[in-house]
Amino acid sequence: MVNTYDIKADTTQWPVSFGFGKPATPQQIAAWDIDVRPDGLGLPAGSGTVIQGRAIYNTKCMACHGSIEKALPPGAKLPAPVLVGDSISKVKAIGNYWPYASTVFDYIRRSMPYNLPGSLTDNEVYGVTAYLLNANKIIKADAVLDAKTLPMIVMPAQKLFINDDRHGGPEIR
Template sequence: MSRSAKLLLLLAGLAGAASPAIAGPLGLGREAKPAEVAAWDIDVRPDGQGLPEGRGTVAEGEVVFQELCAVCHGEFGEGTGRWPVLAGGEDTLNSEDPVKTIGSYWPHLSTVYDYIYRAMPFGEAQSLTPDETYAITAYLLYMNDVVEEEDFELSKQNFASIRLPNEAGFIDDGRPDTATVSKTEPCMTDCKAEVTIVSRARILDVTPEGEGDGGID
């Protein structure tokens, strides 16, 4: 028997000894423990369900943001290089170059908190405490003029009372699974009878051609 095969058998034996098998065709695995489920069950809903206890102010959030977030998102949420812009973009959604930020586009504050807590900072996901996440979220509200006070404190208690500017720009999909359209009609006045393509996206041909410019023949 090879060394790798012996190692696999050893690991399988240890796993079997530590975790009783579940009855089934293969007799493998076990039910997840409550602590294991809790580690994954961290989503936050628009009504605040799932939020942990905690709090954080705009001022505290600025400190954490400058230390951990500004390197990618800029000191004022303007974005550096090709990293996402987080602030600004008001009244640009109808333009040819919309700027989709937390203040101009995102519908719910829960999406902001959930994403930061789950996936940020880049490369160090889930390293932030609930208090740090509340503070960063409060600072992002301040940068987007959703709150105006520098001493504003965001917490589990007042979270659901915060509304983002573009919340009404989203329509709930009433379909339980598939097959039906939204419960409300998106178009209210001057609706078109049919949809026609009036223009197309720009074609950016950046592939080099020919031997002299480094292209592939």
């Protein structure tokens, strides 16, 4: 049996260009190059507070994720995951599962709100991140998040993750 992953296409006869699309401009690349590393590299300028984040959450996030302050009625279901967890229910949430605060920021920035991903300003993302970290009892209510303070937050679950520091071998592609 032939493994289809081992078959190599003969690209020597392919044209330099297939004539589709156009090269991306530096501005277009910069607009999509928004990744944030666990150490905070890539965080944008701006800042946000818990109070600012609460207002944004209640306007743009609560419809899917539910209220942070009010419990759901028994049997009620949300269209999106709960974001605040506790040690009793073991629901994977920001406070008991996510390893880095910068990952929370990055995820919100890229994919939220669900109906208009990437539409939040950097200040709004800092605010929502601050609100969620406070709701999960990770930062204080008067905290201000920015590119300097966010990477300094140590998430409770960080110690549960193992860094994959392999450098080679057949299992590394």
